Amino acid sequence: MDTKPDINIDRSIGDFHYDVDYEFDAGTGLTEKTIDYICDVKQDPDWIRDFRKEALRKFNSMPMPTHWASPDLENIVFDNIRYYLSQGTQPKRSxxxxxxxxxxxxxxxGIPEQERKFLAGVEAQFDSEAAYSNIKAAVGEQGVIFVGSTEGLQKHPxxxxxxxxxxxxxxxNKFSALNSAVFSGGSFIYIPPGVKVKHxxxxxxxxxAENFGQFERTLIIADEGSEVMYMEGCTAPKFETSTLHSAVVELVALKGAKIQYITVxxxxxxxxxxxxxxxxAHEEAEIKWxxxxxGSRLTMKYPGVxxxxxxxxxxxxxxxxxxDGQHQDTGAKMVHAADETTSNIVSKSISIGNGRATYRGLVQVGRHLKGCKNNTECDALLINTESRTDTYPAITVRGKENxxxxxxxxxxxxxxxxxxxxxxxxxEGAAMSLxxxxxxxDLVQQFPMEYSVELKRLIDLEMEGSVG
Amino acid sequence: MSLKIENLTANIGDREILKGLSLEIPKGQVHAIMGKNGSGKSTLAKILAGHPDYEVKGGTATMDGLDLFAMEEPDERSRAGLFVAFQYPMEIPGVTIANFIRAALQARLPEGEELDAVEYYEHLYRQMDALKIDRKFTSRAVNEGFSGGEKKRCEVLQMAMLNPVYAVLDETDSGLDIDALKIVSDGVNAMRSTERGFLVITHYQRLLDYIVPDVVHVMVDGRIVLSGDKTLAHKLEAEGYDWVEKQQPALA
Structure with missing residues (x-):
C-alpha cells in the first residue's frame, strides 16, 4: 500500500558504487610520507613538493574553526581518510x-550524453584523478586550455x-591548507584574450571510494576581454562512514573578462x-558564482570576489x-578594493525537517574608496517547525559615496x-517541491536551461525523499 | 450515490469534537449545516479532508461507496473527487495561482501524461473571468496578501477548475461583502448539477438566500440534531439556536 518512495531514492542519481581496482593508493592517514607518495605518483616538480609540505605544516598548526563553525567538524577523523586513490594520472581523451x-x-x-549535446569541454574526475578530459576541437583551436591541475602545472608552468x-x-583557512597539501585533480583553464567560449x-x-577525501584544485584564468562559463557537478554514493570533499577554486578575471562559475x-x-x-576581478572584469x-552532511562554502x-x-x-540531518553553512564574501566596484549577493536557503541553513556574508569596502555598491538579499524558507536558519552578515563600509x-x-x-x-x-512531496x-x-531562471531542468529534478527528488 | 457519513466520532487530542454525526448528501443536492461557533462544523470539513491533527475514533464516511478514511493522504481524497473550500485559506508564498492549480490538475493525470498548457490557460481564464478575478492574479502567490473576498473567490476558482464530485464549503460567506457574496454564490450555483453534491457550512442564513439548499441541518455539540427544508434556516435566523438546544435535553 505504501507508495512513498524509499528514503534513499533522493540519492538515486548518485547513490551507486562499483568496486574498482586502484593502481595507486596512499593509504589512510596524512603525514609527510603521504605527500611524498602523492608527489611521486604525480611526478610533481620540486616546488610543488615544497608547497605541499609547507601546506601540511600549516594545516597541522591551525585549529579547527569551531569557535565560529559547527562542532560537527570535530567528527572528521583525519587519520581514517584515504588521501589519494587513482587508476593512473593520465586522463583519457576518448x-x-x-x-x-x-x-x-x-x-x-549522463556525462557523455551531456557532452555531446551542449558542452564545449568535459573533465570527469573519479576519486583523485580525472579519468577523462577533452574539449571540442574548435574550442582548442582558439587557444583555450582545459586540462587537469597536474597537467596544467607540468605543461603550462x-x-x-x-x-x-x-x-x-x-x-x-584550515581546509585550504589541507587542500594545498594533498590536492589532486580539478581543472586548469586558460582563456586567451578576447576569446568568448560559447558553450x-x-x-x-x-x-x-569509502573513507576517502577528494581534494580537487581548480584554477581558471580568463585573459583580457575573454568570457567563459564553467560548470561543476558532484555526487558520491552514500556510505556509513563519512567522506571528505575539500576543494580550492581560484578564478582570475583579467581586464574586462567575464567568468561564470556554476556549481550543482x-x-x-x-x-x-x-x-x-x-x-x-581586475578592471571592468566580472565574476559570477x-x-x-x-545534500551533504555539512557544507561550508562562501564563494568570494x-x-x-x-x-x-x-x-x-x-x-x-x-x-533532515544536514547543515548548509553557506554565504558570500565581497571585498571591494577599487573605486566604482559593484557587488550583488542573492542567497536563498531552504531548511526541511531538522535541517539547518546558515548564511554568512562578508562585505568590505575600504575607507579610501568611492562609488562602490553592494546589494545583499538573503531569503530563507523553513519547511516545518523544527527547521532553523541563521543569518550572520558582516558589513564594513567606509569611505565616501559607497x-x-x-x-x-x-x-x-x-x-x-x-x-x-x-x-x-x-x-506531500510534490507540495514541498512546488x-x-x-x-x-527567480534564481533558477538565471541558469542555462539544461542546468535549471537538472536542478528542478534534484529538488523534486530531494522533496520526495524527505516525506515520511 | 451520495456522500454518506455514519455515526462519526472524532477527537483533537483528548477532546471529543464529533460525537456520533450522521449525514447523507445525495448527488445533485445541496445541503447546509448551520450551528453555533464550536459546534464542530469546521472540524467536520477538516476530518473529511483528512487533516492530520484530527483522529477519527469511530464511524464511517463514504463517497459513492468509496471508503474515505481508507485513503490516508488528503491528496488521495482530493483526487477521488472531494473538495473543501476553507474558511481560512492558506497563503502559499512563492507558488503562483497558475502553477498551483496546474500542479493540482497535473496530479490527476496518469503518469507520463502532460497537461496541455494552452488549453489549461484558456480554461483558467474563462473561470477567472466568470468569477471576476483579474487575470493578473495568475502570477500572484496563492492567497498571499489577498483580501478576504479575494481568498474566497480564489477558493471557488480552484473548485471550478478541479471539478469535484462533492464539495464542502466551510464558511465561504465569512468576510464577504454583498457584491463578493453574489459573485461567489453565482460561481457555486453555476456548478450545481445532478453529478455533484454540496455541503455548505455556514453561520448565517444570508448565504442560503443565494445558494438555496435542498436540506438544512442543525449541528449542536458534534451531532446533527435537526434537519429540515430551507425554512429551517429562516427560523434559526429569526429565533436563534436556543430552542433547538432546549429540545435536546440529553445534551449536556
Missing part, C-alpha cells in the same frame, strides 16, 4: 579508452605558477563538503537546501500549508 568500471559510472550520470595559490593563500566547460567530480552539487548525506572558492548546494580593479563586478547567487543594502526575509511552509496543498490533490521551486524560481 570515452572508449576510459576503463569500463569508471566509464559506466559516468554514463549512468608559466601561466600556472603566476596565479596558483595567489587568490587563496595556503593558510587562508560551457564542465567538470564532474565523482567520489566512488548533490552530495550524499555522509559528505563533509568544505570548500574555498574565490575570484580576483552560481552555487547550488543540495575580490574586486581589485576599477569598475570590477562580483556576484554570488546561491541556493542551499538543507534536508552604498550598501541588506535585505533579509524568512518565510515558512507549515504542516497546515502542506495540508492545504494536499487537499487540492497534490502529494513551494521550494516557487521560492528559488
Amino acid at each position: 570515452w572508449d579508452d576510459v576503463p569500463e568500471d569508471v566509464k559506466r559510472t559516468f554514463e549512468r550520470l 608559466e601561466i600556472f605558477k603566476k596565479w596558483f595559490g595567489k587568490v587563496i593563500p595556503t593558510g587562508d 560551457p566547460l564542465q567538470a564532474y567530480f565523482r567520489i566512488n 552539487q548533490n552530495w550524499s548525506s555522509n559528505v563533509f563538503n568544505l570548500v574555498t572558492k574565490r575570484g580576483l 552560481i552555487d547550488c548546494n543540495i 575580490i574586486m581589485k580593479g576599477r569598475k570590477a563586478r562580483g556576484e554570488v547567487i546561491s541556493i542551499a537546501l538543507a534536508g 552604498a550598501c543594502q541588506h535585505e533579509a526575509s524568512v518565510s515558512k511552509i507549515s504542516a497546515e500549508q502542506i495540508f492545504y496543498m494536499q487537499q487540492r490533490g497534490i502529494s 513551494a521550494v521551486n516557487g521560492f528559488v524560481n
Whole structure:
C-alpha cells in the first residue's frame, strides 16, 4: 500500500558504487610520507613538493574553526581518510579508452550524453584523478586550455605558477591548507584574450571510494576581454562512514573578462563538503558564482570576489537546501578594493525537517574608496517547525559615496500549508517541491536551461525523499 | 450515490469534537449545516479532508461507496473527487495561482501524461473571468496578501477548475461583502448539477438566500440534531439556536 518512495531514492542519481581496482593508493592517514607518495605518483616538480609540505605544516598548526563553525567538524577523523586513490594520472581523451568500471559510472550520470549535446569541454574526475578530459576541437583551436591541475602545472608552468595559490593563500583557512597539501585533480583553464567560449566547460567530480577525501584544485584564468562559463557537478554514493570533499577554486578575471562559475552539487548525506572558492576581478572584469548546494552532511562554502580593479563586478547567487540531518553553512564574501566596484549577493536557503541553513556574508569596502555598491538579499524558507536558519552578515563600509543594502526575509511552509496543498490533490512531496521551486524560481531562471531542468529534478527528488 | 457519513466520532487530542454525526448528501443536492461557533462544523470539513491533527475514533464516511478514511493522504481524497473550500485559506508564498492549480490538475493525470498548457490557460481564464478575478492574479502567490473576498473567490476558482464530485464549503460567506457574496454564490450555483453534491457550512442564513439548499441541518455539540427544508434556516435566523438546544435535553 505504501507508495512513498524509499528514503534513499533522493540519492538515486548518485547513490551507486562499483568496486574498482586502484593502481595507486596512499593509504589512510596524512603525514609527510603521504605527500611524498602523492608527489611521486604525480611526478610533481620540486616546488610543488615544497608547497605541499609547507601546506601540511600549516594545516597541522591551525585549529579547527569551531569557535565560529559547527562542532560537527570535530567528527572528521583525519587519520581514517584515504588521501589519494587513482587508476593512473593520465586522463583519457576518448570515452572508449576510459576503463569500463569508471566509464559506466559516468554514463549512468549522463556525462557523455551531456557532452555531446551542449558542452564545449568535459573533465570527469573519479576519486583523485580525472579519468577523462577533452574539449571540442574548435574550442582548442582558439587557444583555450582545459586540462587537469597536474597537467596544467607540468605543461603550462608559466601561466600556472603566476596565479596558483595567489587568490587563496595556503593558510587562508584550515581546509585550504589541507587542500594545498594533498590536492589532486580539478581543472586548469586558460582563456586567451578576447576569446568568448560559447558553450560551457564542465567538470564532474565523482567520489566512488569509502573513507576517502577528494581534494580537487581548480584554477581558471580568463585573459583580457575573454568570457567563459564553467560548470561543476558532484555526487558520491552514500556510505556509513563519512567522506571528505575539500576543494580550492581560484578564478582570475583579467581586464574586462567575464567568468561564470556554476556549481550543482548533490552530495550524499555522509559528505563533509568544505570548500574555498574565490575570484580576483581586475578592471571592468566580472565574476559570477552560481552555487547550488543540495545534500551533504555539512557544507561550508562562501564563494568570494575580490574586486581589485576599477569598475570590477562580483556576484554570488546561491541556493542551499538543507534536508533532515544536514547543515548548509553557506554565504558570500565581497571585498571591494577599487573605486566604482559593484557587488550583488542573492542567497536563498531552504531548511526541511531538522535541517539547518546558515548564511554568512562578508562585505568590505575600504575607507579610501568611492562609488562602490553592494546589494545583499538573503531569503530563507523553513519547511516545518523544527527547521532553523541563521543569518550572520558582516558589513564594513567606509569611505565616501559607497552604498550598501541588506535585505533579509524568512518565510515558512507549515504542516497546515502542506495540508492545504494536499487537499487540492497534490502529494506531500510534490507540495514541498512546488513551494521550494516557487521560492528559488527567480534564481533558477538565471541558469542555462539544461542546468535549471537538472536542478528542478534534484529538488523534486530531494522533496520526495524527505516525506515520511 | 451520495456522500454518506455514519455515526462519526472524532477527537483533537483528548477532546471529543464529533460525537456520533450522521449525514447523507445525495448527488445533485445541496445541503447546509448551520450551528453555533464550536459546534464542530469546521472540524467536520477538516476530518473529511483528512487533516492530520484530527483522529477519527469511530464511524464511517463514504463517497459513492468509496471508503474515505481508507485513503490516508488528503491528496488521495482530493483526487477521488472531494473538495473543501476553507474558511481560512492558506497563503502559499512563492507558488503562483497558475502553477498551483496546474500542479493540482497535473496530479490527476496518469503518469507520463502532460497537461496541455494552452488549453489549461484558456480554461483558467474563462473561470477567472466568470468569477471576476483579474487575470493578473495568475502570477500572484496563492492567497498571499489577498483580501478576504479575494481568498474566497480564489477558493471557488480552484473548485471550478478541479471539478469535484462533492464539495464542502466551510464558511465561504465569512468576510464577504454583498457584491463578493453574489459573485461567489453565482460561481457555486453555476456548478450545481445532478453529478455533484454540496455541503455548505455556514453561520448565517444570508448565504442560503443565494445558494438555496435542498436540506438544512442543525449541528449542536458534534451531532446533527435537526434537519429540515430551507425554512429551517429562516427560523434559526429569526429565533436563534436556543430552542433547538432546549429540545435536546440529553445534551449536556
